[in-house]
Amino acid sequence: MAKDLRLKDLILAYREEGLSYKDIADKTGVANAYARNICSRDRRKKARLDNECSAPGICRFCGATLTCTAGARKKEFCNDKCRSDFHKQQKLHRPYVRVCEFCRQEFVSYGYPKKRFCSRDCLTLAARGGKSA
Numbered sequence: 001m002a003k004d005l006r007l008k009d010l011i012l013a014y015r016e017e018g019l020s021y022k023d024i025a026d027k028t029g030v031a032n033a034y035a036r037n038i039c040s041r042d043r044r045k046k047a048r049l050d051n052e053c054s055a056p057g058i059c060r061f062c063g064a065t066l067t068c069t070a071g072a073r074k075k076e077f078c079n080d081k082c083r084s085d086f087h088k089q090q091k092l093h094r095p096y097v098r099v100c101e102f103c104r105q106e107f108v109s110y111g112y113p114k115k116r117f118c119s120r121d122c123l124t125l126a127a128r129g130g131k132s133a
């Protein structure tokens with residue numbers, strides 16, 4: 001087992017140096033295909049690890065650290081609930097620029113695109129049928 005591990009390391013080390021599979025096979029006494037097999041398996045493993053380590057993300061909704069599954073796409077949320085809550089919240093806080101129907105001033109309404117008045121005062125005055133100054 002240990003010997004086998006060393007052999008693999010040796011193969012990988014030679015590969016790192018840029019040797020061809022044939023050269024590696026000659027040097028270590030393994031079959032050409034075996035050397036190739038070892039290297040490609042190692043490359044896949046490394047790619048998986050990179051994927052894992054380069055993306056220790058944080059849930060955009062609750063801020064929890066995300067553990068990503070090996071080989072999986074980068075996640076942005078810990079689960080579907082966080083994802084939908086996040087989008088719900090986004091919608092809630094989306095600013096809409098509106099013009100008050102009473103005082104004609106622009107104001108920003110968050111999450112409510114059909115808001116008609118900038119303030120309760122304007123709403124009240126408009127409801128009383130008052131006129132804008």
Ligand SMILES: [Zn+2]
Nearest residue numbers: 059062078082
């Ligand atoms: Zn979350």
Ligand SMILES: [Zn+2]
Nearest residue numbers: 100103118122
């Ligand atoms: Zn107003």
